[in-house]
Amino acid sequence: MAFSSLSTPSSSSPSSSFTLPTKPSPGAGSLSFARASAGRFRMAAVRAQAEAVDTSISPRVSALRPSKTMAITDMASALRQAGVPVIGLAAGEPDFDTPAVIAEAGINAIRDGSTRYTPNAGTMELRKAICNKLQEENGLTYSPDQVLVSNGAKQCITQAVLAVCSPGDEVLIPAPFWVSYPEMARLAGATPVILPTSISDNFLLKPESFASVITEKSRLLILCSPSNPTGSVYPRELLEEIAAIVKKYPRLLVLSDEIYEHIIYHPAKHTSFAALPGMYDRTLTVNGFSKAFAMTGWRLGYLAAPKHFVSACGKIQSQVSICLSFLSSESFCATISAIECCNFLIPYFSYHPLFFFADG
Numbered sequence: 001m002a003f004s005s006l007s008t009p010s011s012s013s014p015s016s017s018f019t020l021p022t023k024p025s026p027g028a029g030s031l032s033f034a035r036a037s038a039g040r041f042r043m044a045a046v047r048a049q050a051e052a053v054d055t056s057i058s059p060r061v062s063a064l065r066p067s068k069t070m071a072i073t074d075m076a077s078a079l080r081q082a083g084v085p086v087i088g089l090a091a092g093e094p095d096f097d098t099p100a101v102i103a104e105a106g107i108n109a110i111r112d113g114s115t116r117y118t119p120n121a122g123t124m125e126l127r128k129a130i131c132n133k134l135q136e137e138n139g140l141t142y143s144p145d146q147v148l149v150s151n152g153a154k155q156c157i158t159q160a161v162l163a164v165c166s167p168g169d170e171v172l173i174p175a176p177f178w179v180s181y182p183e184m185a186r187l188a189g190a191t192p193v194i195l196p197t198s199i200s201d202n203f204l205l206k207p208e209s210f211a212s213v214i215t216e217k218s219r220l221l222i223l224c225s226p227s228n229p230t231g232s233v234y235p236r237e238l239l240e241e242i243a244a245i246v247k248k249y250p251r252l253l254v255l256s257d258e259i260y261e262h263i264i265y266h267p268a269k270h271t272s273f274a275a276l277p278g279m280y281d282r283t284l285t286v287n288g289f290s291k292a293f294a295m296t297g298w299r300l301g302y303l304a305a306p307k308h309f310v311s312a313c314g315k316i317q318s319q320v321s322i323c324l325s326f327l328s329s330e331s332f333c334a335t336i337s338a339i340e341c342c343n344f345l346i347p348y349f350s351y352h353p354l355f356f357f358a359d360g
């Protein structure tokens with residue numbers, strides 16, 4: 001606005017360059033010429049500076065590495081589009097379609113005009129269905145206000161890490177791990193601490209090595225069982241040993257990523273960490289529908305935890321995304337409860353004794 005009444009030295013020159021006025025003929029007031037020149041020079045310099053955009057990125061984002069899973073998946077799609085026959089093993093995609101009953105519910109939701117914003121935490125119906133599932137399958141008692149439904153488990157985990165970790169905190173991650181965990185820690189300004197495991201231990205965390213790395217900065221242990229990428233399932237007894245260690249550290253919380261709960265084979269049994277004695281109050285359980293129900297593109301995941309953690313995550317979610325896609329919330333619970341859906345899938349999985357995921 002202040003510049004609008006000023007004529008630029010050369011309006012036709014490129015925006016970032018400028019020309020000095022030509023020297024007046026002898027006899028003209030040299031003082032006023034010098035003032036005018038200096039003024040124009042200054043204005044042009046200010047303009048050039050204003051037009052040079054500051055492209056710097058915040059240190060928090062600069063420290064973040066982009067998702068390799070998504071990079072490889074995008075590369076595979078581009079190759080496919082170019083006619084190259086590739087099989088993508090990056091993102092964990094079940095090899096069957098979303099069950100027809102769910103797909104139908106989605107179609108009906110569109111036809112019924114249920115295409116509006118839904119509550120930020122997920123519809124009450126959907127959260128009640130999730131509570132039923134957690135009770136029946138996992139022995140966990142939650143009320144709907146202890147459940148937050150998000151656009152995929154990934155959003156749940158990111159929000160949970162952001163909600164409980166402060167800069168300088170340590171996030172303990174057994175290796176091999178899903179590649180996003182350390183980046184989520186970095187996003188929160190926390191430090192990922194990688195805990196090696198070995199093939200001779202089935203890539204399961206040894207209680208003694210876990211105990212040896214805990215410091216006063218340790219804030220969050222991320223457990224993924226069944227594990228991506230190893231497929232290992234933590235036996236209940238081992239989880240109990242880990243829980244006994246966790247119990248000694250009041251600051252230490254556990255994020256239990258149970259997204260692969262249903263991709264499990266006899267004799268392995270899934271145990272929810274929150275169901276172990278003393279762990280309910282310090283466990284944030286994450287699960288979702290992507291893997292078990294082949295709903296990766298629908299974006300439907302959830303967090304169940306003590307109310308104060310859920311509220312904190314909900315606060316983030318309310319500023320990050322308005323709500324779930326209507327397709328996910330309306331259609332999924334409109335026709336079937338999560339339990340019915342599980343029953344529907346059991347025959348499918350029993351016919352697929354080998355089920356590989358190379359995911360990250």
Ligand SMILES: Cc1ncc(COP(=O)(O)O)c(C=O)c1O
Pocket residue numbers: 091092151152153154155178224228257259288289290296300301359360
């Ligand atoms: C271990 C693990 N947790 C969470 C997710 C995220 O799942 P969602 O599709 O629900 O965001 C993935 C996806 O690949 C995963 O492998």
